[in-house]
Amino acid sequence: MICVGLTGGIGSGKSTVASYFTALGIPVYDSDTRAKALMQNDPVLRDQITQLLGQKAYNPEGLDRRWIASRVFSNPDLLKALNERVHPAVRADFDRWRTEQQAPYVVQEAAILLENGAYQHLDYTILVVAPLKTRIERVVARDKVTSTQVQERMKHQWTDDEKIPLADFVIENTDLENTRKAVEAIHRKLLKLSGSTPESFC
Secondary structure, three states, rough: OOOEEEEEOOOOOOOHHHHHHHOOOOOEHHHHHHHHHHHHHHHHHHHHHHHHHOHEEEEEEEOHHHHHHHHOOHHHHHHHHHHHHHHHHHHHHHOOOOOOOOOOEEEEEEOOOOOOOOHHHOOOOEEEEOHHHHHHHHHHHHHOOOOOHHHHHOOOOOHHHHHHHOOOEEEOOOOOOHHHHHHHHHHOOOOEEEEEEEEOOO
């Protein structure tokens, strides 16, 4: 089974692209959602996070994402240490998940797939890009944060120019109809690479 990475900087719209693959019947593994679930429910990972960040990493409701973000996004070393604990757990979870899927290929959606080297474990990588101004506006509207806060998060991700050379496919996500057509074109190529055809994959 072919494994395809789907990535893009914050606000690029990779989740929109992922939804188009889902509509085509392709299983999509949402690394961000799964990471949150593992951080919440995996006892080993939970203990590692508590040792790294302290008891405040969890409140009575569970994982305190806002508090953790306030700590790690202003401390690159702490963010790196957190990722070094979370990413192996996510990779193992993805490997288990993909063995359960019945499809010509699967997609792993992840924000820093290229930065953390995880793309090296996959067969192909799709990069979603969009103008910086557009990305900032999207995140401000979506997360109800300031432009400065968004740009602070962006500092921890590579620029599109750094990512493009490592991607097998690049989708510019500025017009939804064009984005959908780009996904369909990549889908046809991946089916061909997997030995399937649109007619045989229903």
